[in-house]
Amino acid sequence: MSDTGTADAVVDATPSDAVASAPAADERLAYRSIFQRLFIRPEIGAVIGVVGVWTFFWAVSLNFGxxxxxQNWLDITATLGIMAVxxxxxxxxxxxxxxxGANTGAMGILFILLIKEVGELGGLGLSIWIAVPLSFVAAMGIGWANGVMVERTALPSFIVTLATFFILRGLKLGLSKLLTGQISVxxxxxxxxxxxxxxxxxxxxxxxxHIWNSRDxxxxxxxxxxAAIITLAVCEMHFVRRDKLAASGLPIFGAGxxxxxxxxxxxxTTDGVSANILAAAVLGISILVGLYGFSTWRFEPQAAAGGLNLDGSIMPPLLGGLIGVGLASVASFAIDSDNAETLFFPFTVQGLRxxxxxxxxxGGFTLLMVAGNKALKQNMTTKLVVSSLTxxxxxGFAFVIRQSAEATxxxxxxxxxxxxxxLALFVWSVLGVRFAExxxxxxxxDRTGMKAMVLGLALMITAVVLRHLxxxxxxxxxxxxxxxxxVRMLWFFAFTAVMVWILARTRFGSWTFAVGGxxxxxxxxxxxxxxxKTQLFMIVSGAAWLVGMLLAFRLSSLQAGAGDxxxxxxxIAAVVGGTMLTGGYGTALGAAFGAAIMAMSLVGIQSARWNTDWRWVxxxxxxxxxxxxxRFIRDRAEGARR
Amino acid sequence: MKNMRWLAMLLALVMVAAACSGSDSSEATTDGGDSTEAESTEGGDEVVEAAQAGDLTFHMITHSDDGPFWSVVKRGMDAACSDLGVNCVWAPGVNDANQMVQDIEGALGEGSNGIAASLPDPAALVPALQGAVNGGTPVVTLNSGANDYQEIGALTHVGQTEFIAGQAAGERFNAAGVGHVLCGQQEQNNVGLTERCDGLADTFSGTVTTDFMDLDADTSAQQAAINAAMAADDSIDGFLGVGPVITMSGLRAADDLGRDVTIGGFDLTPELLGAINDGDILFTVDQQQYLQGYLPILQLYMFQTNSNVIGGGLPILTGPGFVTADNAADVLALSEAGTR
Amino acid sequence: MAEHDLLQLDNISKFYGNIIALEGVTTSVNAGEVTCVLGDNGAGKSTFIKILAGVHQQSAGTIKLNGEEVMFKSPREALDAGVATVYQDLAMVPLMSVWRNFFLGAEPTKGIGPIKMIDQAKAMRIAVEEMAKMGIDIRDPEQPVGTLSGGERQSVAIARAGYFGARVLILDEPTSALGVKQSGVVLKRIVEARNQGLAVIFITHNPAHAYPVGDRFLILNRGKSMGNFAKEEITQQELTGLMAGGAELQELQSELEEAISGVKKS
Structure with a gap:
């Protein structure tokens, strides 16, 4: 983000047809910082969405976290996610x-009809060992038929699969009633x-x-x-490495x-507010000291941080932001948080607050971020001042929230x-002043940093998984x-991992992008x-089969309308995850995140005890x-590569 | 029948767009009585001719989709016609009011001796039925139409009032000593379902929270939504599902949470009846729709032969009947036979 | 005509029912040569390409590749014989990266047994190298093709054809959608492909683009050959005259000069 200006300048300096001019080696390689590189991944929108929606519901509901x-929202994510991927x-x-959709229910019902005991209202009474592969073959057949029909007729798949949908829907109802006299099997x-x-x-x-007392x-x-490894990894990818390491930083790092x-x-070991505040202070200072020591050891110092320069471009957003946050705090205290009276539809007083x-x-913090970006264009000292104020x-706002947490x-x-x-904001801008970007x-x-980042993420994910298990x-x-x-979550993770790998690393994946593009x-x-394309239809149908199995074994019964x-x-989950409706662009991982967003909204609205009439809004x-x-990310991705 | 089943199973495997025409014949032969024969007219309507030389013909014109609910109604009608020895025409409108108006006019043209009709869309259907009454053809409304049958001038209405059904459920929860009932809906914008919850709130002495959970098509989401709602409020110790599928979802959600929740439901499915039999679910409200097929024909017959009107102009309620652990096993057997 | 041309066409004709799309066309191209096929719209150029690319088969006449008579029954057969066609719409997927486009349909794989994945490092390296051979410095092989300029995209397509063993390269109107400067770039790519020993068939309706790079010119009009000339047998003026008559001459003249100066500059 910080070197956007430079990058733009480089782009502008590049002739529209660089090839015609004499090759100018590496200057044309517009450098993208670690944040910029992460920001143009197609999944990033969905990742931000997951974090945002989670934080939102976590903040307004005591139950959601x-x-x-x-477990509850992950459970829906699993079936929705397998299909969305x-x-x-x-x-x-x-x-x-x-x-x-109808296919998921159809596969479950077919499976149940295959294994259901023989009798007046029975099915075929096959062994599950036979029914599982048999229903899978049926799923492959449906996918194949969809694909072949779309290819042979050259009709839009929208129409062809709509026909399949009606046929499956009718078969589910018709066969269930014919064979069992019920709409549920x-x-x-x-x-x-x-x-x-x-x-x-x-x-x-x-x-x-599963009790494990040393879990925490x-x-x-x-x-x-x-978290520490990720922080160091980001530093590694953000700052200039020294040719010769400066050992003087190591003791400071150790102290941190x-x-x-x-x-x-x-x-x-302690309890109580004052002990906690003390611990937090020690933690904050130690993080700053440790990072400072590490950076001294490893990175080049900043040549000149420059002087403070709060000019006309920075002051308005800075002041505006501070005023916004201040007004928010005033609103928090001035409006009665216990008042559940409806002020005007649909807002209660506390809701409006x-x-x-x-x-x-x-709005205030957005303005402060704008000010921060503008300050960055001046110099690092200005950035530090703006960041510190932010x-x-x-x-301050944290204390306001804490105050009102009692009541709302x-x-x-x-x-x-x-x-x-x-703290993170402050530490980061202190390092920015001291070390060269x-x-x-x-x-x-980059390679070291990326490996460290993956390791750090893996550690954190393991930690969270252990805590929940x-x-x-x-x-x-x-x-x-x-x-x-x-166990459906394992199916979901495995399926997503395999599909992500197929899309990114195999010929079939490349061809998928190609036939869509x-x-x-x-x-x-x-x-x-x-x-x-036919194989893609078969993948969807295979996923529907998997979800059908998951549903059938969960419920031991399925009604004819299941999945319709x-x-x-x-x-929707795929689109939220960054897949383009017109084809040729998107990611499987993003779709999985999209499914998570939808599942979290469903559970979150219930957890917050909101009126579900507003769910669709x-x-x-x-x-x-x-x-x-x-759309914004895609445009940036293409722009940033120019 | 056996061969049919194997054939259909094969079709399912190959998943060819199959003609499921087998279902018609199976239904017609189930309840037709000793010597009935089925034949189809061009409208898909079925005429059941009784062996006795009855010269009365009644038309039952509903918004039936021939789903599980309505096939029980039809069996009730078939049984009445067979018992009374009259001719009956079953005209399923499949939720299409225009189709129903055409069927009504067609019935009058054929010189029908009485019309039994449901009123899913009063604005469209009331004028047509008023025309029938003014022309001297007796009308009975069934299933939906409790608010409009008097305006039409119908003899009576046979059905369940959703509000009263909800009220009765509320009394059951009172008796069970429940303090806070979550009333879960599987559809938004469905007046009937909302009335069930409103009725519950009317008689229930504790708190009622009404909420849309999710569609029946996605039971995972439905279960998760109920789970989240229950977890968010520890005081919830009762759950009323206004349909059979959502009731089962409620049971699973309560199980997942390890909460002791008293559960009631609406309508019948084998799983629901099984759960009642096992004592996991307290009751389900049964609107006994077999009667909604039987009683209108009986009323029309009594009027035409003896000028009797049942119920003194008030609606005849077929529900709420209740299925509890006491009678679940019996109802389960009857349900499999297709009359409950 | 050389005694043993790489690709030789004799009296090629194509009839669709009673419609004559192409009649009695004769020309040849040798390795390290450019043969230009000129003609206005509807002259039979696309039929000509489709026969060479294996999309259609000629109704009469013979095609000799390396002295042997051949008949391409499918695009795959033509490709396997080393005749590669770069279509006007480029056969590129704009949203996909340069290296994926470069190897599309023929990705190098590695892996054990049935589990095969694309050898990305190798594919990227080769794509960058091959483009460098064409004199193009690809900044980032992950860059989507859609962000490249029209000339660069043509270059990717030409480099791709060359890498996958093409001996004869057929270019379908590569300059028609480009501006003057971009056209110059593409013409330079054609010359480079020729210098690497490829036989190039360059289809165009623009004599100003054809003359500077061509060694041989075939002029088509309403499905018939208007002549098949070696460069020394014809001047650019005559070529232009044959193509379009005098009316557009002035206009073409100026365009021509611009293009030539563009080529020289780069």
């Missing part, structure tokens, strides 16, 4: 499958092979049965270690690490999160809700376009924001 509700691949390949655990296959598709991990030590340890350890120890606070504070405003739905933890963000490509540093005795004593993690061109260079109409949710706004954000 608990293991029980995490498959559908996004098909959409990248330039086609739609409107039968995908049921099977029992007496079917042959149930003992093996039930855990495969519907196994559950009962959290409350590992959790905190992994989390802090992961010791300080962080001491702060964590202090937090865990929250909305007002969010608009004022959000951090101070954050701290805002969480007390939001206080510490805001403090931490303020990189402007050139350093592949070795295991319970400590204290939680049990406090009567924590049970949470059952279904320009099918004519793909055919001309020898890509088997018809086969590729769900196809649009899959498409919320989803509509999210869809709109996502599409706009994705």
């Amino acid at each position: 608990t293991t029980g509700q995490t 498959a559908v996004s691949m098909l959409m990248i390949g330039g086609e739609f499958d409107l039968s995908s 049921t099977f029992t655990d007496e079917s042959h092979g149930y003992g093996f296959w039930q855990p495969v598709f519907a196994g559950e991990w009962q959290r409350n049965d 030590v590992v959790y905190i340890g992994f989390l802090v270690l992961g 690490v010791a300080g962080v350890a001491a702060a964590i120890f202090l937090m865990h 929250v909305v007002l606070m969010m608009i004022l504070a959000g 951090a101070a405003a954050l701290v 739905k805002f969480r007390t933890e939001l206080f510490s999160v805001l403090l931490f963000v303020a 990189r402007r050139k490509i350093d592949e070795a540093a 295991f319970v400590v005795q204290a939680e049990l004593d406090a009567g924590v809700n049970p949470a059952k993690f279904s 320009n099918a004519q061109a793909a055919r001309q260079v020898g890509v088997p376009a018809a086969r590729t 109409g769900e196809e649009f949710e899959y498409i 919320f989803l509509g706004v999210i869809l709109l924001l996502a599409v706009i954000a994705n």
